[in-house]
Amino acid sequence: MNAAQTLQPPPLGVRILGCGSALPVGRLTNVDLEKLMDTSDEWIVQRTGIHERRVFDREGRGESTRTLGVTALKRALASAGMTGADLDLVLVATMTPDMMCPPVACRVAAEVGAGHIAAWDVGGACCGFVFALNSLAAQMRTGLYKTAAVVGSDTLTQHTRYDNSCRDTAILFGDGAGALVFQTTDDASRGLVAQAMHSDGSCWQDLYVPQHVQDFYGEVDESLLSTVRMNGRAVFKFAVKTFQDLICETLDMAGIQASDVAQFICHQSNARILSAARDRFGIPEDRMLVNIGKYGNTVAASVPLCYDELMQAGRLHEGDLVMFVAFGGGLTWGSSLWRL
Numbered sequence: 128m129n130a131a132q133t134l135q136p137p138p139l140g141v142r143i144l145g146c147g148s149a150l151p152v153g154r155l156t157n158v159d160l161e162k163l164m165d166t167s168d169e170w171i172v173q174r175t176g177i178h179e180r181r182v183f184d185r186e187g188r189g190e191s192t193r194t195l196g197v198t199a200l201k202r203a204l205a206s207a208g209m210t211g212a213d214l215d216l217v218l219v220a221t222m223t224p225d226m227m228c229p230p231v232a233c234r235v236a237a238e239v240g241a242g243h244i245a246a247w248d249v250g251g252a253c254c255g256f257v258f259a260l261n262s263l264a265a266q267m268r269t270g271l272y273k274t275a276a277v278v279g280s281d282t283l284t285q286h287t288r289y290d291n292s293c294r295d296t297a298i299l300f301g302d303g304a305g306a307l308v309f310q311t312t313d314d315a316s317r318g319l320v321a322q323a324m325h326s327d328g329s330c331w332q333d334l335y336v337p338q339h340v341q342d343f344y345g346e347v348d349e350s351l352l353s354t355v356r357m358n359g360r361a362v363f364k365f366a367v368k369t370f371q372d373l374i375c376e377t378l379d380m381a382g383i384q385a386s387d388v389a390q391f392i393c394h395q396s397n398a399r400i401l402s403a404a405r406d407r408f409g410i411p412e413d414r415m416l417v418n419i420g421k422y423g424n425t426v427a428a429s430v431p432l433c434y435d436e437l438m439q440a441g442r443l444h445e446g447d448l449v450m451f452v453a454f455g456g457g458l459t460w461g462s463s464l465w466r467l
């Protein structure tokens with residue numbers, strides 16, 4: 128055995144042991160939106176596939192990115208037959224932390240009863256969950272962490288306005304959280320098979336939240352500080368193309384066909400973007416869940432919300448290949464192919 132071999136630990140596999148989700152109580156339907164702005168249920172459904180979304184309530188119910196994340200993670204731990212004390216890493220993907228400091232992950236870890244473990248937030252906007260998944264998998268494969276959780280939790284409705292000035296974004300976003308719990312295994316065939324992560328910061332202005340007057344792209348409107356700004360048409364075109372390119376890239380890396388993938392677990396941004404990808408690859412409806420109708424675009428929560436729904440419905444099985452796919456502000460796009 129040479130020195131290089133002794134320094135290389137055998138790669139470990141990673142199993143997804145549990146999942147859970149949490150949604151705010153409040154619902155905002157398209158009919159509710161019709162009363163607040165110049166829009167219609169028919170327009171929203173036809174352009175996005177969304178019927179209603181969940182909206183958090185900080186003052187009345189005490190809901191927040193943190194509380195939703197804690198509930199989702201507690202449910203994921205329960206489904207894995209574990210407690211917080213079993214965890215040695217918690218990542219929270221979010222673009223809406225309750226505070227700039229501390230990281231949401233630290234309080235989530237403490238509130239599920241974890242010890243003094245590694246816990247930090249991952250940005251990445253709507254790609255945050257997939258980016259966190261890939262970095263967690265890389266660290267777990269080396270044995271650095273043995274039992275870990277990734278939470279996606281966002282409350283972006285606080286950064287839109289329910290009037291005509293923001294009717295393009297007000298119809299899209301909803302709040303929620305989802306969590307997955309992972310554990311290493313000696314079976315190296317399980318876990319991450321292939322991944323791709325990309326960004327193009329030159330297109331940042333297509334989707335951003337200005338915090339200062341200097342942040343505005345083009346016209347400055349101080350009343351829109353801390354409010355999502357979006358070039359919907361540009362994001363739509365970008366998303367249709369990158370979604371399909373990402374799927375191709377990931378299938379090629381793994382040397383497989385779309386028909387080998389049991390489930391495409393996709394960020395829910397617009398039902399039309401998902402159906403364009405389905406058509407291009409001939410993916411049957413039952414292999415790409417579309418639940419945007421119930422929740423809207425929940426940012427980093429949308430991918431784990433889909434995973435949890437598929438698991439509850441008995442549609443995920445040991446040995447399945449599943450591909451997580453997302454894109455979002457940055458602009459960013461990423462995928463993660465797993466053998467369950």
Ligand code: COA
Nearest residue numbers: 165166170174253294295298359360362363396397454455
């Ligand atoms: N209700 C009714 N009309 C609306 C509207 C609303 N909520 N929002 C915009 N419109 C109007 C526009 O003002 C425009 O009117 P005009 O032709 O008189 O200028 C018209 O509808 C068409 O606008 P357009 O932006 O071309 O519509 P669209 O078909 O692109 O749909 C989105 C708009 C936002 C639904 C769509 O572009 C989209 O989903 N983009 C991707 C957004 C996304 O995924 N963001 C998150 C990424 S993670």
